[in-house]
Amino acid sequence: MQGTVPPLERRLRQILKSWVEPHLKTLGFKKRAFTYTRTLDEVWWLIDIQRSRWNTSQRCEFTANLGVYVPGFYAILRGEDPKRPTVPDCVFNCRINRVVGVREDQWWTLYADVSDPDLSDSMIGRELADAIVNSAIPFLQRFQKRRDVLALLYEITEPEKRRMVSWPLSEVWIYTFIGVLHFMLSEPSSCCQALQHAIAEARRSHISDSENFVREVYNRLCSKTV
Numbered sequence: 001m002q003g004t005v006p007p008l009e010r011r012l013r014q015i016l017k018s019w020v021e022p023h024l025k026t027l028g029f030k031k032r033a034f035t036y037t038r039t040l041d042e043v044w045w046l047i048d049i050q051r052s053r054w055n056t057s058q059r060c061e062f063t064a065n066l067g068v069y070v071p072g073f074y075a076i077l078r079g080e081d082p083k084r085p086t087v088p089d090c091v092f093n094c095r096i097n098r099v100v101g102v103r104e105d106q107w108w109t110l111y112a113d114v115s116d117p118d119l120s121d122s123m124i125g126r127e128l129a130d131a132i133v134n135s136a137i138p139f140l141q142r143f144q145k146r147r148d149v150l151a152l153l154y155e156i157t158e159p160e161k162r163r164m165v166s167w168p169l170s171e172v173w174i175y176t177f178i179g180v181l182h183f184m185l186s187e188p189s190s191c192c193q194a195l196q197h198a199i200a201e202a203r204r205s206h207i208s209d210s211e212n213f214v215r216e217v218y219n220r221l222c223s224k225t226v
Contacts, residue, residue, distance in 0.1 A: 008112060014121065016034075019128060027137065029047070034049040034050075036048075038140075047140075058112045059109060061110075065096065066140060067092065068092060068140065069085045070181070073180060110124070172207055179218075191221055195218040
């Protein structure tokens, strides 16, 4: 009920309703809680408003995360797709500052004791809407098909470009994800080559249990042992 919502969260919801949601609704996004999802035939675009775990009644910090989800991907990788995908379930995700061109994480803050809440919230709403409309949406629009996601994963095998995203963080998972996408695109040779690379990286990096996991994926998708 409206009366049970803390005042600062109520202000945040109003900012989203007034400044962000009209743009996203026009583009076909659907809202669930603080996550906005646009479903295409092969991929989904997600924008999530993340609130800080350290928020109090006097201070509310929040940021925006972006992701591209591929239906069927986790069914192949792990045996089951999430019922309600969130940004962490995306093949890759990033904070909005990455696509705006700012290296540091970008958080907005609402204060309970601000002298003019309407003015303060309008300024934050304008800035957030500008970042989403002029940076986040054009970035997400790059991804219309699974092959577009695959192209980005190949791109971020370069360490400098990998810094743009927050997941996957290592070559083990980048190449595992590349392998699964090649499998989805009916490209078995490229799938197995990528998974072999992932196994080699797992062995080299000693990431806990990653080699066994990737090897199991390889055995399932490539029907042979390494």
